[in-house]
Each structure stands twice: as C-alpha cells, then as structure tokens.
Amino acid sequence: MKKTISQARNLVFLAILAISTIFISSCEKTENQIKIRINQFKQTAVAPYGPVITLSAQQGDEIGSANWSAFYDQIVGFDYEIGYVYDLLVVETEILNPPADGSSKAYQLKQILSKTKVDESITFNLMLKNDLINYVKGDAVSGYTLLDEADIDCGNLCNEFANALQSNSKLINGKFVLNSDGSIKLVELL
Structure with a gap:
C-alpha cells in the first residue's frame, strides 16, 4: 500500500512538473x-x-x-x-x-x-489634420500646440494657418523647422 501511495505521489509530482514546464515555456x-x-x-x-x-x-x-x-x-x-x-x-x-x-x-x-x-534649418513635414482628426489644439489668441505636447510657432502664417484649420479640408500638412526653445515653427502649409 505504501508503495502504491508513493508511486501515485511520484506520478502527481511528475505531472505537476510537466505542466509547470509547459506553462513556464509558454510565457517565455x-x-x-x-x-x-x-x-x-x-x-x-x-x-x-x-x-x-x-x-x-x-x-x-x-x-x-x-x-x-x-x-x-x-x-x-x-x-x-x-x-x-x-x-x-x-x-x-x-x-x-x-x-x-x-x-x-x-x-x-x-x-x-x-x-x-540636427541643424535647425532642416525642415520636416507633419500631418496636422486628417479627415476627422485634428492634431492641433488652441487658437490664434492662446497659441497652438501639437496635441498639447509641442508648441507651434506659426510666425507670419498665423492667419493662413487658422483659416486652414477651420476649413472643411480633410487633409492639412505643414512643413516645420525646430526653434532653439524646442517649439516647432511652421514655414509652409502643404
């Protein structure tokens, strides 16, 4: 009887070990x-x-x-x-x-x-509006940000920028450069 209980315990132990090994290896x-x-x-x-x-x-x-x-x-x-x-x-x-x-x-x-x-004169393009998604927050009075993460300096393009954002355009892209303060400056609407 003791031998049968001991064999059963060994089988249970081996089964638990096998299941544990499979479980651990599946999580690797x-x-x-x-x-x-x-x-x-x-x-x-x-x-x-x-x-x-x-x-x-x-x-x-x-x-x-x-x-x-x-x-x-x-x-x-x-x-x-x-x-x-x-x-x-x-x-x-x-x-x-x-x-x-x-x-x-x-x-x-x-x-x-x-x-x-990177030289601050190097330009890069960003999508500003795509169908129903507008990545630009703010207005001409309070200033613009890119999803509240990057300040946008619209320079002499502020009126054109504001009009584009308020238009029914489905796609608005902008060409930017980096300002020394970490903000991005709009140099062209695309």
Whole structure:
C-alpha cells in the first residue's frame, strides 16, 4: 500500500512538473538586440486609443533611407530630446502572450550608439489634420500646440494657418523647422 501511495505521489509530482514546464515555456520571452534610428522630431499618428505624437523611427534595412515609421512603443531607459537623431542599440523582447490591449514587443535601451544634433534649418513635414482628426489644439489668441505636447510657432502664417484649420479640408500638412526653445515653427502649409 505504501508503495502504491508513493508511486501515485511520484506520478502527481511528475505531472505537476510537466505542466509547470509547459506553462513556464509558454510565457517565455524571446530577446534580440536590434539597431533603431530615432528622428529629430516626433510625428503625428493614430493609435488604437486616438491621436498621438510618437517617435519617428527606422529599423533594419530602412536605416539611412527616407522612410520613417511611427514608433508607438516606449524604449525603457531612453530619454528622447527633440533636435537630435539617435542611433540606438536596444533589446527587443517578444512577448508571446501579450495583454489584449498591449504591444507584443518591449524595448530596453542597451546603448546610445550616436546622438547627432540636427541643424535647425532642416525642415520636416507633419500631418496636422486628417479627415476627422485634428492634431492641433488652441487658437490664434492662446497659441497652438501639437496635441498639447509641442508648441507651434506659426510666425507670419498665423492667419493662413487658422483659416486652414477651420476649413472643411480633410487633409492639412505643414512643413516645420525646430526653434532653439524646442517649439516647432511652421514655414509652409502643404
């Protein structure tokens, strides 16, 4: 009888060990070191929860090209500063069973490979309005911001800018430069 109970305990122990091993391995994460280039400015984009300002990034073969993509995830340990192009080495972790509203990847800064100050005369384009989404907040009196994150200096284009935002135009883009104070200056409506 003692032998049968002992054998049963051993079988239960082995079953629990097997189930635990399967459960733990299904929750494992895979990690890769990748290079990411972060652009000098953030871009407007639409996330599942609404309009956002997000990092503009290149990865893999896109690095060095004219193609930049919205980068919705955070890079833990990375403190972004507008006006610089960064080359980063990050650890990308694939989360095999992410939460329903979460990303399937997590990013951790391993090393800043380079941080290059960009000349303030370099222009960049931003979407300001797209169909029903208006990324610009404020007015001519109180001032304009890009989703309350970046101040917009509309300079001598303020009247044209205000008219464009109030129009029925479905798409409004602007060409900008960076000001030394971190705000963005509108140089042309597109």
